[in-house]
Amino acid sequence: xxxxxxxxxxxxxxxxxxxxxxxxxxxxxxxxxxxxxxxxxxxxxxxxxxxxxxxxxxxxxxxxxxxxxxxxxxxxxxxxxxxxxxxxxxxxxxxxxxxxxxxxxxxxxxx
Amino acid sequence: xxxxxxxxxxxxxxxxxxxxxxxxxxxxxxxxxxxxxxxxxxxxxxxxxxxxxxxxxxxxxxxxxxxxxxxxxxxxxxxxxxxxxxxxxxxxxxxxxxxxxxxxxxxxxxxxxxx
Numbered sequence: 001x002x003x004x005x006x007x008x009x010x011x012x013x014x015x016x017x018x019x020x021x022x023x024x025x026x027x028x029x030x031x032x033x034x035x036x037x038x039x040x041x042x043x044x045x046x047x048x049x050x051x052x053x054x055x056x057x058x059x060x061x062x063x064x065x066x067x068x069x070x071x072x073x074x075x076x077x078x079x080x081x082x083x084x085x086x087x088x089x090x091x092x093x094x095x096x097x098x099x100x101x102x103x104x105x106x107x108x109x110x111x
Numbered sequence: 112x113x114x115x116x117x118x119x120x121x122x123x124x125x126x127x128x129x130x131x132x133x134x135x136x137x138x139x140x141x142x143x144x145x146x147x148x149x150x151x152x153x154x155x156x157x158x159x160x161x162x163x164x165x166x167x168x169x170x171x172x173x174x175x176x177x178x179x180x181x182x183x184x185x186x187x188x189x190x191x192x193x194x195x196x197x198x199x200x201x202x203x204x205x206x207x208x209x210x211x212x213x214x215x216x217x218x219x220x221x222x223x224x225x226x
Contacts, residue, residue, distance in 0.1 A: 031212035037154075043202070043216040050212055058213075088154055096208050100146055102156035 003027070006091050006103035013110050019078040021106055023091030031094045032074035034058075034066065036087040037105075043090065049074055081110045113138045115205050117217035124193045125225050131178070132188040132220050134203030142208040145186040147177065150200040150219070159201075162186060190222075198224045 007022035025032065033048040035058075045058030047066040055066050063085060067075040074093075078085055086109050094100030114137040124130040136145065147159045162170045162177045170177045178187040190197055203217040 033214055035216075042218045045213070045215070048213055056213075090156060092156070092214065094206060094212055094214065096144070096206075096212060099158050099161045100144075100204070100206060100214055101158050102148070105154045105156070107154070 004091060004093055004101050004103040006089075006106050008106050009104060011106055011108045013078075013081050013108065015082060015110055017078075017081045017110075019081045019108070019110075021076040021078075021089055021091075021108070023074045023076070023093075023103055024072055025074075025093040025101070026072065027093060027095070027101070028071065029093040029095045029098075030071075031096075031100075032068065033092045033094075033100075034064075034074065034076045035090045035092070036060070037090060038087050046076065083110050086110045113140075113143075113205060113207050113213075113215055115203050115215055115217035117203055117220050119220045120218070121221045121223070123223050123225060124190075126195060127192055129189060129191045130193055130222065132190070132201050132203075132222065134186045134188065134217060136184050136186060136203075136205050138184075138205065138207060140207055144206040144208065145177070145179070146204040146206070146214075147175070147186075147188045148202045148204065149197075150202060152199070156202070160188070193224045195224050195226060198222060 004025045034046045035043045049068040065077045089106045091103040143164045145162045149157045176189045200219045
């Protein structure tokens with residue numbers, strides 16, 4: 001079975017904290033993605049990566065950074081968490097000609 | 112620019128009947144992939160079916176089939192014999208293979224299956 005695993009299902013953090021969301025895939029996929037999902041706004045792409053150490057900004061990269069040191073791991077970093085970053089965060093991985101698979105999601109609350 | 116459009120915010124279907132969820136897309140690139148996902152209330156995005164732009168036949172996966180009409184740029188999802196567990200949000204998505212595999216999503220359709 002294909003597997004994309006996000007480190008936390010639920011997370012509560014304080015304003016100003018540095019937050020790390022981890023995502024690991026076991027399918028040897030080249031491409032990995034971070035999205036956030038908010039009611040009425042759908043899925044919005046934050047960052048994606050098409051290779052190790054490569055990253056591209058998505059539609060809403062402000063306030064976020066990413067790290068991809070190994071092919072299987074793609075980390076999303078909130079440099080200084082703010083309440084408007086309270087959201088559902090979804091990680092995905094894909095390969096050309098094959099399916100794209102998501103992790104279980106992380107519901108982040110910033111208080 | 113690439114775009115995915117789902118025009119049905121909500122749909123109802125009777126249990127055991129078939130239902131079609133609409134999806135149209137816009138891209139100028141010849142190489143792309145199309146996906147459908149199911150998102151139940153738990154929030155997990157469940158991959159249902161994939162269609163490549165060069166695939167000659169429509170994709171099928173169990174009760175799911177993708178009605179791919181390339182000239183019309185549509186990729187409708189057909190669910191046969193609906194079940195109560197099919198009630199969920201459904202998202203259509205497109206991957207642009209010429210832009211690092213970037214995935215873009217439609218706004219989703221909420222499907223409710225009535226007993």
